[in-house]
Amino acid sequence: MAILETRGLVKRYGSSVTALGGLDLSLQPGIIGLVGANGAGKSTLIKILLGLIDATAGSASVLGYDVFTQGTDLRQFVGYMPEHDCLPGDVSATEFVAHMAQINGLPRSAARERTAETLRHVGLFEERYREIRGYSTGMKQRVKLAQALVHDPRILFLDEPTNGLDPAGRDEMLDLVHRTGTEFGISIVMASHLLGEIERVCEHLVVIDGGQLMRSGPIREFTATTGTLVVEVDGDSAGFAARLEKAGLTLIPEGRNVLIAVDGEGPYDLVRDACDDLGLGLVRVELRRQSLEDIFREKTESADAAG
Amino acid sequence: MQPAETRTGSIYDLGYRNYDGVRLGRRHAAMSLYWYTLRGAFGIGRRTSSKILPILIAIFAFIPAIVQLGAAALFGDEAEIFKPQDYFGFVEVPIALFCAVIAPEIAGRDLRQRTLSLYFSRALLRQDYALAKIAAFATALTLLTLGPQVVLLFGNGLATDDIWGYIQDNWAELPQTLVSGLLIAACAAAFCLALAAQTSRRAYATIAVIAWFLITFPIANTLVYAIGGVGSLAVYFSPFDFMHGCTLFIFNAEPGFDSVQDEAGYPMWTYLVAVLAYTAAGAALVLRRFMRIAA
Numbered sequence: 001m002a003i004l005e006t007r008g009l010v011k012r013y014g015s016s017v018t019a020l021g022g023l024d025l026s027l028q029p030g031i032i033g034l035v036g037a038n039g040a041g042k043s044t045l046i047k048i049l050l051g052l053i054d055a056t057a058g059s060a061s062v063l064g065y066d067v068f069t070q071g072t073d074l075r076q077f078v079g080y081m082p083e084h085d086c087l088p089g090d091v092s093a094t095e096f097v098a099h100m101a102q103i104n105g106l107p108r109s110a111a112r113e114r115t116a117e118t119l120r121h122v123g124l125f126e127e128r129y130r131e132i133r134g135y136s137t138g139m140k141q142r143v144k145l146a147q148a149l150v151h152d153p154r155i156l157f158l159d160e161p162t163n164g165l166d167p168a169g170r171d172e173m174l175d176l177v178h179r180t181g182t183e184f185g186i187s188i189v190m191a192s193h194l195l196g197e198i199e200r201v202c203e204h205l206v207v208i209d210g211g212q213l214m215r216s217g218p219i220r221e222f223t224a225t226t227g228t229l230v231v232e233v234d235g236d237s238a239g240f241a242a243r244l245e246k247a248g249l250t251l252i253p254e255g256r257n258v259l260i261a262v263d264g265e266g267p268y269d270l271v272r273d274a275c276d277d278l279g280l281g282l283v284r285v286e287l288r289r290q291s292l293e294d295i296f297r298e299k300t301e302s303a304d305a306a307g
Numbered sequence: 308m309q310p311a312e313t314r315t316g317s318i319y320d321l322g323y324r325n326y327d328g329v330r331l332g333r334r335h336a337a338m339s340l341y342w343y344t345l346r347g348a349f350g351i352g353r354r355t356s357s358k359i360l361p362i363l364i365a366i367f368a369f370i371p372a373i374v375q376l377g378a379a380a381l382f383g384d385e386a387e388i389f390k391p392q393d394y395f396g397f398v399e400v401p402i403a404l405f406c407a408v409i410a411p412e413i414a415g416r417d418l419r420q421r422t423l424s425l426y427f428s429r430a431l432l433r434q435d436y437a438l439a440k441i442a443a444f445a446t447a448l449t450l451l452t453l454g455p456q457v458v459l460l461f462g463n464g465l466a467t468d469d470i471w472g473y474i475q476d477n478w479a480e481l482p483q484t485l486v487s488g489l490l491i492a493a494c495a496a497a498f499c500l501a502l503a504a505q506t507s508r509r510a511y512a513t514i515a516v517i518a519w520f521l522i523t524f525p526i527a528n529t530l531v532y533a534i535g536g537v538g539s540l541a542v543y544f545s546p547f548d549f550m551h552g553c554t555l556f557i558f559n560a561e562p563g564f565d566s567v568q569d570e571a572g573y574p575m576w577t578y579l580v581a582v583l584a585y586t587a588a589g590a591a592l593v594l595r596r597f598m599r600i601a602a
Binding site: 050051052053071072073075076077078080082084085086087088089090091095099100102103104105106107110114117118120121131147149151152180183184185 | 323324325326328329330331332333335336339340343352353354357416417420421422424425426427428429430431432601602
């Protein structure tokens with residue numbers, strides 16, 4: 001069953017600005033990355049699905065509930081971590097998260113209990129009794145995640161969850177998102193413009209641009225292994241490249257690396273023999289996987305060339 | 308088997324479990340917001356500094372009742388006992404101050420801190436949010452409008468020899484006391500929130516509420532006494548005046564000689580209509596504001 005489905009979803013502001021132009025989506029449970037440049041319509045889509053803004057046209061359902069007619073029922077099972085700051089400064093994390101749990105329909109005692117568990121899950125311990133205003137950005141992001149998780153949602157919408165975090169905080173947050181999605185059966189829709197993050201965490205990728213769906217598919221379809229072998233040698237790489245070229249291989253130099261178009265088993269033996277003959281140390285032989293960054297770089301470069 | 312120590316690296320593993328218990332939905336969400344707002348109005352669950360002002364102002368409202376009780380205890384029957392319908396005159400300034408301090412907090416806080424998107428993406432409708440806020444603020448205000456009356460009723464009873472006799476004698480006024488206290492609280496709550504919700508800036512909201520109570524009062528009195536005629540309509544724009552008029556009407560009491568209601572000369576029921584109209588208009592404005600606001 002699709003966990004999230006939209007049909008011809010349109011959002012216009014006034015008569016000139018189209019944020020979403022007839023979006024058709026059908027997504028299976030899992031960790032879904034929502035990618036697009038700033039202004040592509042990621043946040044608009046999430047806000048429509050959460051009932052925060054109305055759509056101009058089209059239909060949408062999440063977890064089988066109609067977003068527009070069954071909103072309050074649906075949203076008991078939905079968690080949302082906004083991109084922007086959304087925490088009051090003058091209450092403690094415990095107080096705030098427990099309140100949010102009750103707003104999501106949990107009885108008081110269950111709310112208290114789950115608040116403690118969820119705050120531990122996101123890595124907040126003794127500091128959870130202090131006022132939020134004294135928290136670091138990393139701690140605030142954790143509280144934001146905790147309030148989205150405290151009622152054990154079936155689907156979680158994360159809008160740029162690593163916003164403002166340092167590299168270590170970023171790693172921890174991504175780890176947390178990944179574990180939440182894989183270990184507790186919570187589907188996650190994570191919007192980001194950082195492809196590296198999406199690649200690390202998500203199983204499925206949705207690319208939108210200018211309010212249109214560009215592509216939707218499992219991550220591995222995007223990053224299928226390419227026919228490129230990366231070889232790094234210790235020593236005279238130019239001579240090494242020349243030797244391989246003479247043997248009839250197509251080469252692309254890339255810094256100290258030599259990239260070889262692979263086709264069958266042949267190149268592996270040639271690389272081995274060339275190293276042996278020239279007395280070079282073989283540092284790395286790797287069949288390259290295309291990263292998401294590469295795909296989008298190619299796309300924007302060709303767009304630039306066309307423009 | 309893995310040694311237990313390998314798990315110490317991932318201490319976050321403690322805790323998260325799936326939840327299979329009940330989910331109580333929209334009504335529970337609205338009730339929770341009501342209680343949270345009510346507690347917040349008195350700074351409960353917040354730092355000490357946010358408790359000081361609301362509690363201090365609430366004490367102001369109780370001081371006349373306590374002074375009266377002290378006088379009754381010292382001088383016995385000779386002390387004149389406040390009538391319930393006159394108590395509004397003693398609490399009107401504390402009510403205005405309480406509204407000026409608390410209404411911007413209740414109406415603007417989630418807007419300033421951008422918490423609205425968290426509320427509106429949960430099992431709660433925008434109208435539930437607005438109504439829960441009004442109800443919580445009105446409840447907080449009843450502490451000021453009704454609390455001192457309760458203290459007076461029991462205190463005066465204690466001062467006499469026969470407490471139950473006293474309470475029975477004064478029982479007849481209890482419904483009027485309740486109705487007037489609730490109406491004034493609802494009216495002040497709804498309209499002050501309507502004023503305060505129009506801006507996310509705290510200072511502007513406070514000034515708007517203060518102006519509604521305290522600036523209109525001298526202007527209205529000047530217009531009524533100095534000009535009269537059409538100028539007397541100003542009583543309907545001064546909350547102290549029309550709320551007092553409403554209280555008098557509910558107790559079926561005559562306005563005092565030369566009071567502003569006496570001078571204006573309108574039928575007393577019109578003040579009840581004014582209170583109801585302000586309450587309805589205020590609630591409608593608060594609803595409208597939160598239905599439209601971007602979250």
